[in-house]
Amino acid sequence: MLIKLYDKNNDQRDIDQIVQVLRDGGTIIYPTDTAYALGCHALKERPIEKICRLKGLNPGKHRFSIVCYDLSDISQYVRVDNATFKLMKRNLPGPFTFILQAGSRLPKIFSNRKEVGIRVPDNPITRELCRQLEAPLMTTTIPYDESEDIEYLTDPELIAEKFEKDVDIVIDGGPGGFEYSTVVNCINGEPEIVRQGKGILDEY
Numbered sequence: 001m002l003i004k005l006y007d008k009n010n011d012q013r014d015i016d017q018i019v020q021v022l023r024d025g026g027t028i029i030y031p032t033d034t035a036y037a038l039g040c041h042a043l044k045e046r047p048i049e050k051i052c053r054l055k056g057l058n059p060g061k062h063r064f065s066i067v068c069y070d071l072s073d074i075s076q077y078v079r080v081d082n083a084t085f086k087l088m089k090r091n092l093p094g095p096f097t098f099i100l101q102a103g104s105r106l107p108k109i110f111s112n113r114k115e116v117g118i119r120v121p122d123n124p125i126t127r128e129l130c131r132q133l134e135a136p137l138m139t140t141t142i143p144y145d146e147s148e149d150i151e152y153l154t155d156p157e158l159i160a161e162k163f164e165k166d167v168d169i170v171i172d173g174g175p176g177g178f179e180y181s182t183v184v185n186c187i188n189g190e191p192e193i194v195r196q197g198k199g200i201l202d203e204y
Helices: 012-023 045-055 082-091 124-133 150-154 156-163
Strands: 002-004 027-030 037-041 065-067 096-102 115-119 137-141 169-172 182-185 192-195
Touching (some): 002 012, 012 124, 082 096, 124 137
Parallel strands (some): 027 169, 096 182
Antiparallel strands (some): 037 137, 096 115
16 A cells, blocks of 8 residues: 655544554555665564565564654663763764664564664654654665666655555655665764765764
8 A cells, every 4th residue: 555645744544544554563665864664663573573574584683773753762772871862862863873782672573682773764754653653663674686676666656566565555755765874883882883874974
């Protein structure tokens, strides 16, 4: 199912439908400030397991990431010191993934790696979904075959055609991008850029 959403003034019935699908354990493809992403309710293990099967991921070895509405409640999901929190506050919302030690509220599937990526994308559609869901989204890149023309990953209608049997809803938030987020490892206190992506980190 393809649902069109805008940066603001959306039909609340559309939002409610997506939120209910997520609460029921469904999976979605949605826009971010980098590329379209695949996700589900981050506090429910079964849809996370479904996404792992779809992408061929080993839950015991994969580092998961979650999308939050803002930083006000991230202490529920990760352990973060003051310096790291200030760094995140300077750079978020934005195209970054900050790697932190996972907290106890996340499902057991996250505890295998004991670390989790935190995203607060600069995308009003995704952040509004998280706000109304009152929970973070588990997020990962859309699976694709490198032998294919990946142009379709930027077009929500083509994405819907390809993945309509794999996910419950594809959100059309307009054309997407190709770049991925900049990944910053903060596990040891000192930020280390482990993947340079779209975001340019402001450390000061």
